[in-house]
Amino acid sequence: MERLILNDLLKWKLSKHRKPLILKGVRQVGKTWLLKEFGKRYYENVAYFNLDEHEEYRQFFETTKDVDRILQNLILASAQKIQAENTLIIFDEIQDCPKVINSMKYFCENAPQYHVACAGSLLGIALSKPSSFPVGKVDFLQINPMSFTEFLMANGDKNLAQYLSSVDTPAPIPDAFFNPLYEKLKMYYVTGGMPEPVLMWTEDRDVEAVQIALSNIIGAYERDFAKHPEISEFPKISMIWRSIPSQLARENKKFIYKAVKEGARAREYEDALQWLVDANLVSKIYRCSAPGLPISAYDDLSSFKLYLVDIGLLRRLAHLAPTAFGEGNRLFTEFKGALSENYVLQALKNQFEVTPRYWSQVNPPYEVDFLIQRENDILPVEVKSESNTESHSLKKFKEKFGDETKLRIRFSLNNLKLDGDMLNIPLFMADYTDKLIGLALKSNRLYRTR
Template sequence: MKRLILDKLLVWKKSPYRKPLILKGVRQVGKTWILKEFGRLYYDSVAYFNFDENPEFKQFFQLTKDVNRILQNLMLVSGQKIEPDNTLIIFDEVQDCPEVINSLKYFCENAPQYHIACAGSLLGIALAKPSSFPVGKVNFMQIDPMSFTEFLLANGDENLVHYLESVESIEPIPEAFFNPLSEKLKMYYVTGGMPESVLMWTEARDVNAMQEALSAIIEAYERDFGKHPNASEFPKISMIWKSISSQLARENKKFLYKAVKEGARAREYEDALQWLVDARLVHKVYRCTAPGLPLSAYDDLSAFKIYLVDVGLLRRLSQLAPSAFGEGNRLFTEFKGALTENYVLQTLVTQFEVEPRYWSQTNPPYEVDFLIQRENDIFPVEVKAETNTKSKSLKKYKELFADQVKLRIRFSLDNLKLDGDVLNIPLFMADHTDRLIGMALGNQVTH
């Protein structure tokens, strides 16, 4: 499978400012595979150390801070040669090894000629703990579930990927591309972007194996909930996790603690929710009171929405059968378009540095699904799961914040077009949002 993060890893390898790398990502998103593949393609050799399988390796880091001694011990125990610049050293499952994480500081300062990459499934949790963390001495990279683009590549649809990349102006996509892309997107909603699930579909075309792969991943996550340091949080994390699909199926997708458990209060469940956020299993999207910079200054911390890390996991967790794939546009509209909103958020998170927000007002009720910051501009985004696309909330948003609105964005099943200042992006082009906004702004200048 081609993962687009390889390009970023290559930039890291070649950078004169390279530091040891920490690759973050949820369990089974493909961290180990991508690091080994990167080593295979771009290094003479790979030295791989897994601290879950070989906990005795931790001792080498507990006994000394001298990186040369650590490397010598690792070479002796593995029988592998480790050469500066030519060997990629992979430390895997480091989330429970503070000494290994701490040693990165000394590798950075005393042995920068060694290329080191670390991975671990609950690293977000480990890094949220205040410990002797090597601040400023490491590079971070995030690996997310496979995007729709990566799904198309895995599915052998390079021609569709090349076509989408070649689009250079805002004009309708011909039906010969539009229809197959819409169909493939439905399939992506079913499999999601977890590599094993995608593999079961793209290689074996086996729906049952794909369903089982997703179930196994969800079970692995649920077992991880038990790793919260405070055992009493375990049932709370589970309850929040299980409530996500019903929360997203509401008209108003604002997260409600009382939907987790009757009478539940925020302060009882905040820690459990934060654990899921730190683990990157969920995305927390705050309500924004006004489109100002920085966006975080306008967060309403009491109101937020929760989305899942992956649309396929959301479908599986919601127990929606894959057969919905064959039923017209049902998959896009199911749960009031929750799968579609989750999919759009997933791709926006990877394209824009600032986490998206949403905007709403109560009297009368209006809501814009997302606000995204691109450079120093903020754009309102509406997600429509169908082709009927009247946007009352986008209209209202423009009335209220006329000076700040260069462009309004709508995702739907309609074709690509720029209608005044409303850019309609077909859902299957969501991976190209950043580029399409750039084109649309260019268009406005010339007209």
């Protein structure tokens, strides 16, 4: 299966400022496959070291900080070849190996000729410990679940993916493309973007195998909860994780601790919640009081929403059966459109450096699903999963912050359309949000200069 992040890995390889790479991503998102595939395509040789499978290799990093000695020991112990410029050295499963993480400092300073890439599950947890972090001495890449575009390519629909990438004006999509893309998106809501469930569908069209694969991934994550250093946090992490579908099923999707457990208080659960955030299993989206810069200065730290790392995992965790695929728009509208919001958030996080926020007010009640920062513009985003796309909250947002709002974005099942400062993006084009915003702003500028 093609992963677009391979382009970023190639840029890393060719950069004259290249440092050792740490590839972050949740368990079973495809980190090991990606690095091996990258090495196979762009290097003469790959030297792969799994620090979980071969725990004895860890000793080489504990007894010395000399890079040449470390590599010599690894070569002798594994019988693998390493040539500086032509070999990709992969250290896998390094999350429990602080000495290995720390050694990247010495690879950077004393042996920059080597191409070194590291990966591991729960690396976000390991890197949150200051003692193991080689500040300024590593490059980072984040691998996320497969996007809808990558799903299309894996599914044999490269023509549809190519069409989406070729759109160069904010005008309606022809039915010959719109209708099949709408149907393919429903299947993506079923599989999500984790490689194994996608493979089960694209190779065998086996929905039951998709279900089993998703259940196994969720089970693996839940076993990881026990790796929290404080064993008392384990049940709290599980309860937060299991509560997310019900949190998102409410009209107001703000996270409420009492929905985790009756009488629960923030201070009792904040460490458990932070563990899930550091592990990148959930995204924490803060309420923003106003569209100012920097956007973090306007965060309301007491109000936030939680979304899962992958839409397929959210569907499975919510026990929404794949049969909803054949029931019209049900997948899009189920539990207050939470699947669509989760899907859109995944797409936005792949395109924008700053984590999205959301905006709301209580009296009268209005809520804009996301605020995105694009360059120095803060833009409101609403996700609509039903045929009624009237955007009262976007209208209210413009009333309050009109001068700061160059464009309003609405995701829906309707066609691509630019109507003044309102850009309607079909849900299946979420991967191209940044490009479409650019086209819309350019179109509006040209209109104003006429």
